[in-house]
Amino acid sequence: MEKRHIYRVQYEVPSVKILVDSSVCFGSTTTIKSEVSSTPKPKKIEWQKSKNGINFNCTEKPLYFTSTDIFTSPSYAIPNTTFTDKLYYRLLVWNETGEGVSNAVFLNVTGSPPNIMTSFKTNIKDRSVKLIGNLYVYDDSPGILETFWTKNEKKISGGKLSEISNENPSLTIRNVSPDDTGEYRLTATNAVGSSTSDVIVLGILVV
Incomplete structure (x- = not known):
């Protein structure tokens, strides 16, 4: 069967x-x-x-x-x-x-916006001022997309100003004159948003 x-x-x-x-x-x-x-x-x-x-x-x-x-x-x-x-x-x-x-x-x-620390350094001999910028982001945040300096709230670049980058955000002003007096700030941006530094106030450099 x-x-x-x-x-x-x-x-x-x-x-x-x-x-x-x-x-x-x-x-x-x-x-x-x-x-x-x-x-x-x-x-x-x-x-x-x-x-x-x-x-x-x-x-x-x-x-x-x-x-x-x-x-x-x-x-x-x-x-x-x-x-x-x-x-x-x-x-x-x-x-x-x-x-x-x-x-x-x-x-x-x-994620969080970039963190910024700034200071400045003068060089009487070279008639220059270096605006020192230090940027960092936390490990859980996206990288920096853009970095720029402003003078009296207007973006600045070129001329007697040194070039900056996300890796080297410090700005050198060469041949300083009374025209360079004003309020300077550093701004850095990533995908989360922008951060702006405290003001660096430059007065007339007397040499």
Whole structure:
């Protein structure tokens, strides 16, 4: 007598888990990854976000979705992450059996504007003044994008002024004259925002 083997397939709601770095830097691209186990295969997914981790709503930006397989390993990418993305996220997955809900993860977005310290140094012999700038950003902050000096609140460059850069923000004023008197400030900008130094007041240099 021929034996018949009966195989029973157990259908369950999807099992869903999502993962993200504990903190991400302002301005960077963030990707929330997922692990989905489902029999039968999923037929629908939905990413949701929440301010308090309790009341979730569907994310309104479908262009953020990225995945090689949208149902088995869906991911959610946020380009140019800002503080408005500092929320709770979760993933819902449906199959023919029902709905699976992932754990909720909190996206901690970190970052602050550049920090600035300034001083100045005069050189009587060379008739010059060096406005010394020191810039730094914390490890969890984006790098410096722009640096410039202002005189009486107007951006200055060229002429008898030395060139500056993000790496070397100090400014040398050569052949100092009474025309160079005024209030000088250093400004540095990154993706988070701008910082401006305290005022350096230059008076008439008498030689």
